[in-house]
Amino acid sequence: MQRNGDSAPIRVVVDAMGGDYGPPETVPGALAALEEHNAEVILVGDRDSVERELSRHNAAGKAVTVVPSQGKIGDDEHPVLSLRHKPEASIAVATRVVKDGQADLLVSMGSTGASMASAVMALGLMEGLDRPCIGGPFLGLAPRTVMVDMGSNVDCRPALMLSFGALGSVFAHRFLGIENPRIGLLSVGTEEAKGNRQVRESYQLFQESHLNFVGNVEGMDFFSDKADVVVCDGFVGNILMKFTEGLGSALGQYLQERLSSAIPGGGASGLIEELWTSMNLPRKMGGPLFGVNGTVILGHGSSRADGVTGAIRTGVMCVSLDMMGEMRRELAALPRSSAAG
């Protein structure tokens, strides 16, 4: 849905029950976003829990409404089956608010699988796509390198990889302001012949496309400025993202031990906090879902209020920049057989 004009507030619907903490973090996170943007917030969740948090945070008079829902879908539940069995679960209700044109943007910290499935089922996929993906920068140490897919799409055909590249390129251009983003395929060597079958076949498609394809890149190239968009399937992307998360924790512990003696007066903690954020960019800004007919930002389940605010910030920017319209146009420019990945 296209926005009516820059003067109208952006309407943000938040799955208030989502994430590990629910309303005690999602509600203040959403309220904080109101201070930053010309926005209205719709909180979907258990009415009592949500209103209790609202009153705790003096929300009276603010641009907040509550839409009640029943229950939530957990990380351990089957996304599609649960959506069928619990049509009033918070994520299902929240997605319908967008579908019905009552919101411009959905933000969820809940089950990634359920949020993706709900978005695909209720909002539909962009023309020519058969799976959505999640993309964006994922490392504070490489904040201008976009990775697609982080959404656990496994066994992707080359045509789907090409559409990941196209979507990531639009994001890098619009969101990060990078002109003509360079797209690299993640592989085990830079030569065309290097890589698994998926990458070798995708290489051909990328080379024949209109995209600014710079060839294969390697694991170290997230940090080397060889490509602005790194394309991999969601198997590799998910492993890299979780690996980085685990490494960040291990590193934090290690540095805590080593630094607390070296830096007097608690200075170590601030640095480690900063580093932790650097290792977990999606925790700070959320991960935009690409390819569905609606702006959807998925946050990390363990996000606190500031993560919710950050995900809303990302979403507001996507809406303001008409990211979706540009993505649709970019997909339409791909060869017909390619977009249907």
Add this chain to the structure above:
Amino acid sequence: MQRNGDSAPIRVVVDAMGGDYGPPETVPGALAALEEHNAEVILVGDRDSVERELSRHNAAGKAVTVVPSQGKIGDDEHPVLSLRHKPEASIAVATRVVKDGQADLLVSMGSTGASMASAVMALGLMEGLDRPCIGGPFLGLAPRTVMVDMGSNVDCRPALMLSFGALGSVFAHRFLGIENPRIGLLSVGTEEAKGNRQVRESYQLFQESHLNFVGNVEGMDFFSDKADVVVCDGFVGNILMKFTEGLGSALGQYLQERLSSAIPGGGASGLIEELWTSMNLPRKMGGPLFGVNGTVILGHGSSRADGVTGAIRTGVMCVSLDMMGEMRRELAALPRSSAAG
């Protein structure tokens, strides 16, 4: 080849031309190993360059011999073709020294592809295997987690994945002293149904095997003590390894900037150096090649002398522990159709 007895020195052949630096680093690295072990060193390389380094390091009277070779095979050359065209290249000659029974152990910092191909062609694969792999701990922050494969084997069939698990398990048991090592398959979720087709099919094979399979593990589980051996194909393994390397550099730079003001008197540098090593374990200890009929340790091309010494240390330990014999026995215990991956 089995060792004759604990009293005989271990004979180490080093591809002296290998790596980014060649003799100026490989020669002193090899000499330093003589101080640590009951060993003899055979240096294969350009006679003049090697002898120049030997005289520079007062090697007279030490257990060192030089075997001349002509040229080397670079990272950018096709491994198999180059070996055919340059049969006197340092890696080819060094591998023949092992094949001829003149050495117990080969250490190379040269092109990984050429070293692997040379080992397979000259020494042959263990019964039932059709590709070798590289395994070992790769993160100082998770020094007791073995990853297999780091050797860039792409598009691996499930049976090959199973043999990676078996080989990694022997390494974890013998080298790290872990009883009945727990083996996990790297995937995007812990449930059996999670993962790409390769992982889902491999899951079945692992479950039916005699190995101590603990199911799927995720990217963060390198740090979580859920598995001692993490099995992935070489596409993912290589990407993870290079990603970690790039991250280590980026992190070092970041910390240098942030810490140099916080820690007075150059204390930051030592810490960063330590961290760098933590991120690059194969640079310190080399990566053992599993599955060929000979003990072969491959080092990182950018290794300095201490990396060469470390790779020799790893190799000496593998020989002393009869790692190869145990690996052969473990592979023989796999179902016949499995080992032939």
